[in-house]
Amino acid sequence: MPAQPASRVPDEAHQPPDEPLWCSRCNTDKHLLVNSIQSHYPPAPNMVDVAYECHACRYSYRQIASVQKVAVVLNRPGIAQGVLQFGGQYLHCGEPMKTKSCELRRIQAPLALRPGDSERLYEIYINTRILGCQCGFRMEIPD
Numbered sequence: 001m002p003a004q005p006a007s008r009v010p011d012e013a014h015q016p017p018d019e020p021l022w023c024s025r026c027n028t029d030k031h032l033l034v035n036s037i038q039s040h041y042p043p044a045p046n047m048v049d050v051a052y053e054c055h056a057c058r059y060s061y062r063q064i065a066s067v068q069k070v071a072v073v074l075n076r077p078g079i080a081q082g083v084l085q086f087g088g089q090y091l092h093c094g095e096p097m098k099t100k101s102c103e104l105r106r107i108q109a110p111l112a113l114r115p116g117d118s119e120r121l122y123e124i125y126i127n128t129r130i131l132g133c134q135c136g137f138r139m140e141i142p143d
């Protein structure tokens, strides 16, 4: 493998600093709750735009952080963070959930198209994706 020229700056140097999620008022990250995660723009691998709030002092923060840093807060036991959505990805346990399977679901719904019409049974087909987390959590979403 040829050696990299010394003058070449690694791509990491252009990435935003990866500070941990932290409440500087309480000087702890214990009370943080993640409110939203969005893809960072311009897209940097693994970096997200995260908004979070400190439970204790009610102060809100917003910063660019790596998924790993966000996961530190998300993975904390005791606080149910639920499912987070960002950039078309769903996070559970601080990790992007993986598509387990795709399903075509048939849904039947009684519907009256116009007021006064009698209801008819309509069939709708929707594509859904089953997402799974390593912890066993599963979720079905329309594709």
Ligand SMILES: [Zn+2]
Residues within 6 Å of the ligand: 023, 024, 025, 026, 027, 031, 054, 055, 056, 057, 058, 059
């Ligand atoms: Zn605080």
Ligand SMILES: [Zn+2]
Residues within 6 Å of the ligand: 092, 093, 133, 134, 135, 136, 137
């Ligand atoms: Zn999980």
